[in-house]
Amino acid sequence: MEDIKEDSGKTLVELTTDRIIDYITSRQLKPGDKVPTEAEFLDRFAVSRGTLREAFKVLIARNILESRQGAGTFISEKQGIPDDPLGLTFIYDDQMLALDMIDLRLMIEPKAAQLAAVNATEEQKQALIDMMKVLEDRISKGESYVAEDGKFHQLIAESTGNRIIGNLTYILFSSIEKNISLTLNNLSVSNTLYYHRRILKAILEGKIFDAYNAMTNHLSLIREYMIKADENSQNKIEEQS
């Protein structure tokens, strides 16, 4: 049994969450792996059942662990990435938020597409082809494709070979889904179809400049469309007054 000392002003619950994280990382547990039962952890750490339960709750709230009814506690598939990691819930004047997001995406995604054209594995290329088919299918049925659109970009980020870009893009898209409402119309449907196909082709053929340029055009045209839509709504307000 190991002893937990109070230091650096941390509470016992905080020290216990730190110890559980150490337990996970030192064993390199992966999403979906089961963690020991309450009884096993109580054997290991010199803490009360109450403290241990609090620590579990904190780790579940932080998307590090997840509890499955009747099956036990597991490493969360969300990999500790929280629900609103960019804190966008607390940026209130959100008129400009969608534009800020596209400007950031323009900094990252063209280069991500370029890296994917060099580094994507055969498996990742196949996942992109499959996601393109799902996207085309949803569009042809007139259904919403926001989630599939995000997943396509996410797959590209994961194909860069840079793990931080993969995790970051996951954060950006969960922030978009939660905090930014993108109104899409016919213009952006045809943009999405045309440029997603172009980006996919460039990645499959390893053409880095095509990948870079197609992604740049894709996002820049969305940016133009957003500014145009904003100007139109401004004009309407002025006409009415």
Add this chain to the structure above:
Amino acid sequence: MEDIKEDSGKTLVELTTDRIIDYITSRQLKPGDKVPTEAEFLDRFAVSRGTLREAFKVLIARNILESRQGAGTFISEKQGIPDDPLGLTFIYDDQMLALDMIDLRLMIEPKAAQLAAVNATEEQKQALIDMMKVLEDRISKGESYVAEDGKFHQLIAESTGNRIIGNLTYILFSSIEKNISLTLNNLSVSNTLYYHRRILKAILEGKIFDAYNAMTNHLSLIREYMIKADENSQNKIEEQS
């Protein structure tokens, strides 16, 4: 008294956290603002004291609320941004993590410096000048300046006028502090001093290409240094074997 309905498979605690977040955002509460007492929330939501306390704990674990001994509960200064937002704790083979991070920074920060050269307010410019002085002071005393270095880059990100870049950079630097150990030596001290001064001058004078290039060189040289250091340690291992 408002009633909370169970839907979409959410637990009562999850629904209650959602309601508290709604309460915060609808009133546009800011970091440091006090939130109502337990009794006031119990009046407002039809939940048990136990459920409300659990919801508070979740929000504290997510860095949305913070509890101050004897003073009550407040909106956290951390703005809901968690301790390891990029989930880097769970990327285990971290040999390449520092390089992945610098590659990502090279995508974002040169353009951020360019934006800051156009958009920085007088207050933000003064904050950059002050931080440069603190940085120079620490370096001249031979003290660690990793935190001040990060804050300098953070101030630039906040001066872009793009709020998402500001929050994102906060995430990147807290991830670096927590997950990536950067070994700095004399080479990177002189790099830091020279290029931070160049970047500062360019931002103060509104020179966008100078700002872009100085930041690019600053980070590219750190990148070169990291690769060189990695090769040297590889060579040592080979010599020994």
